Amino acid sequence: MLQVELASTILSYCNDTDLSVSELTRKVGGNYENTMAQLKELKKRSLLLSEISRDKSVGRPKQLLQTTPIGKRFMSEYKRLNDLSLRSSDNDIKKALNQAELARRLVERGISPYARFQEINELARNIASTAKVKRNTR
Amino acid sequence: MLIGGFALAAYGQIRATQDIDMAIAASCAKSAELETHLEKSGYQVSPKPDPAAPVFLVTDLKLMLEVEMWTKPDGVVFDTELMCRRVRVNPYNDDFEMFTIGPEDFIVNKLARRDRGVQDELDAVSVLELQKGKLDYPYLRHRAKQADIIELLETLMQKSGTNIE
Numbered sequence: 639m640l641q642v643e644l645a646s647t648i649l650s651y652c653n654d655t656d657l658s659v660s661e662l663t664r665k666v667g668g669n670y671e672n673t674m675a676q677l678k679e680l681k682k683r684s685l686l687l688s689e690i691s692r693d694k695s696v697g698r699p700k701q702l703l704q705t706t707p708i709g710k711r712f713m714s715e716y717k718r719l720n721d722l723s724l725r726s727s728d729n730d731i732k733k734a735l736n737q738a739e740l741a742r743r744l745v746e747r748g749i750s751p752y753a754r755f756q757e758i759n760e761l762a763r764n765i766a767s768t769a770k771v772k773r774n775t776r
Numbered sequence: 777m778l779i780g781g782f783a784l785a786a787y788g789q790i791r792a793t794q795d796i797d798m799a800i801a802a803s804c805a806k807s808a809e810l811e812t813h814l815e816k817s818g819y820q821v822s823p824k825p826d827p828a829a830p831v832f833l834v835t836d837l838k839l840m841l842e843v844e845m846w847t848k849p850d851g852v853v854f855d856t857e858l859m860c861r862r863v864r865v866n867p868y869n870d871d872f873e874m875f876t877i878g879p880e881d882f883i884v885n886k887l888a889r890r891d892r893g894v895q896d897e898l899d900a901v902s903v904l905e906l907q908k909g910k911l912d913y914p915y916l917r918h919r920a921k922q923a924d925i926i927e928l929l930e931t932l933m934q935k936s937g938t939n940i941e
Binding site for chain 2: 725726727729730732733737740741743744747749754755758759761762763764765766767768769
C-alpha cells in the first residue's frame with residue numbers, strides 16, 4: 639500500500655538528483671524494509687523509474703532511481719492538498735451550520751437576514767457607545 | 777447580563793452575530809419560574825431549563841430571534857466580584873439599561889467554552905488588544921486559573937503582544 643507521506647519524500651529526493659538505492663535509503667532513514675516496500679510500490683505505479691548506470695566499467699552496475707513525470711505530478715498534487723488542510727475545527731463548522739439554519743428560518747418567516755443584521759448591528763453600536771461612557775465613569 | 781457577541785461590542789469590536797447570549801444567576805426553581813413567565817408571554821422555551829444543562833434556549837417566534845440563557849456559563853463564577861465588575865449598557869439608546877459581563881470575565885468565558893472555536897479566540901484577543909493596559913490582569917489570571925485555561929490565555933497574550941504582568 640502506498641504511504642503518501644513517505645512516497646512524497648522518496649519522490650522528492652529522486653527528483654532532485656538520480657540516486658542509487660543505498661543512497662536513497664540512507665537519506666530517508668527509518669525502517670529499511672518499509673522504504674524498500676515503498677520503492678517497489680512506487681515503481682509498480684510508474685511513479686518512480688530505475689535505470690542501470692553504465693558509467694563505471696568495473697564492478698556491479700548501479701541502479702539509479704528517477705522520479706517520472708507522473709511522480710512529479712503526484713508530488714505537486716500532494717503538496718497542494720497538504721497546503722489545503724482544514725483550519726476550522728468541528729465546532730467552527732457546527733456554528734456555521736447553525737447560523738445558516740437560522741438565516742434560512744428567517745427567510746421562511748419573511749424576515750430579511752440583511753435587515754436583521756442591521757437591527758442587531760444598531761443594538762451592538764448602542765452597547766458599544768453606552769458602555770464606553772460607563773467605563774470612563776467607573 | 778449579556779455575554780457572547782453582544783458583550784464583545786462593549787469592549788472589543790462590533791461583529792455580526794445572530795443570537796443573543798445571556799447569563800442568568802438563577803436557581804433551578806427560579807429558572808422554572810422564568811420559563812413559565814416567558815411561555816405565557818409567547819416565547820418558546822426549548823429545551824426546558826434543566827439543572828444538569830448549562831443553557832436553555834428562548835425563541836421569539838414572531839421576530840425569530842434566539843436567546844441562549846446560560847445558567848452555568850463556562851468559566852464564569854457568579855460571585856460578588858463578578859457582579860461588581862459588570863458594566864451597564866443601553867442597547868436601545870434610551871432609558872432601558874442592562875448589564876454586560878466585565879471584560880476580564882468575558883475573556884475567560886470565551887476561552888473556557890467547551891465548544892470554543894477560532895472566533896472565540898479572536899474575540900478574546902480583540903478585547904485583550906483594545907483594553908490593553910486597562911484590564912485588571914491579576915484578576916484575569918486568577919479567573920483563568922480557576923477555569924483551567926491559564927496556559928491558553930498566556931499563549932494568546934504572548935502571541936498577540938498583549939502580555940502585561
